[in-house]
Amino acid sequence: MRPKFPYFLPVFSALGLLIAGPADAGTFFVLETTRMADGKILERTELRAEGSRLRLDTDGGRSSVIYLADEQTVRVLDHEERSYLEVDQQTTESISRGLKRANREIRGRLDALPANQRAAAERLLNSTLGPDAAEARPQVVIVPTGGSDEIEGHACREFDVLKDGARVADVCKADFAAVGVVPETLDGLRQLAGFLRESLSALAPEGLRGRSLDALDSFDQLDGVPLRVRAYESGEPVRQSRITQIATRELSGRDFSVPEGYQKTAGLNVRDHLGSP
Numbered sequence: 001m002r003p004k005f006p007y008f009l010p011v012f013s014a015l016g017l018l019i020a021g022p023a024d025a026g027t028f029f030v031l032e033t034t035r036m037a038d039g040k041i042l043e044r045t046e047l048r049a050e051g052s053r054l055r056l057d058t059d060g061g062r063s064s065v066i067y068l069a070d071e072q073t074v075r076v077l078d079h080e081e082r083s084y085l086e087v088d089q090q091t092t093e094s095i096s097r098g099l100k101r102a103n104r105e106i107r108g109r110l111d112a113l114p115a116n117q118r119a120a121a122e123r124l125l126n127s128t129l130g131p132d133a134a135e136a137r138p139q140v141v142i143v144p145t146g147g148s149d150e151i152e153g154h155a156c157r158e159f160d161v162l163k164d165g166a167r168v169a170d171v172c173k174a175d176f177a178a179v180g181v182v183p184e185t186l187d188g189l190r191q192l193a194g195f196l197r198e199s200l201s202a203l204a205p206e207g208l209r210g211r212s213l214d215a216l217d218s219f220d221q222l223d224g225v226p227l228r229v230r231a232y233e234s235g236e237p238v239r240q241s242r243i244t245q246i247a248t249r250e251l252s253g254r255d256f257s258v259p260e261g262y263q264k265t266a267g268l269n270v271r272d273h274l275g276s277p
Contacts, residue, residue, distance in 0.1 A: 085264075152244065158173075
């Protein structure tokens with residue numbers, strides 16, 4: 001099965017800064033992610049949101065992700081293979097425990113290595129399994145720049161997202177009333193952001209957080225609707241995610257369910273790789 005969680009994480013991170021629609025009606029978004037260097041469109045994502053149910057379609061319509069907040073479950077659909085991968089909080093926590101145990105066991109064998117080999121091995125472990133000790137969550141703050149813009153007819157104010165003092169993103173944020181929503185409509189995506197941040201980041205703490213999950217740490221601080229998010233690397237903007245369409249639509253249960261005939265893959269299971277938790 002082609003779709004993997006790391007592939008979707010940049011999209012999730014941008015969507016984690018968007019909104020869900022009113023409980024009595026579904027909302028349809030189109031989000032375009034472009035490369036700042038040349039304006040090339042890297043991804044076009046369609047998001048359907050209704051209450052605590054979310055669905056995004058990407059990869060040219062070949063892949064979909066369905067998130068059901070009530071079940072704390074993410075399903076990744078491959079429409080070409082007519083299959084899907086299901087991941088829930090219990091599975092990711094089990095994998096996380098297995099990774100931590102493997103981390104401790106491998107580090108326990110490093111003392112026997114020469115100093116240069118031990119240093120190289122420790123760097124490899126830090127970039128894959130993460131540091132041995134629990135890593136402190138970086139300090140992420142949002143500060144106003146005083147600038148403003150207009151995105152798809154909606155006025156928005158500009159803010160910088162700083163991680164440990166360095167700018168990792170900037171956001172153009174509209175007031176809730178300006179786009180016709182209330183703060184409570186954020187609940188579904190807040191839960192998705194928490195699921196990704198707490199569960200999926202544990203699978204590769206440094207690699208995933210460094211590029212994809214910083215935005216999730218600022219999600220709870222946002223008081224409005226970010227319509228544009230630009231990601232920075234080494235102080236320069238490299239990608240931009242921008243809402244290009246917002247519409248109210250009637251959504252059906254089929255939008256949030258696995259189509260008939262799709263086969264469930266084996267999925268992620270810590271016992272397949274690291275033994276019993």
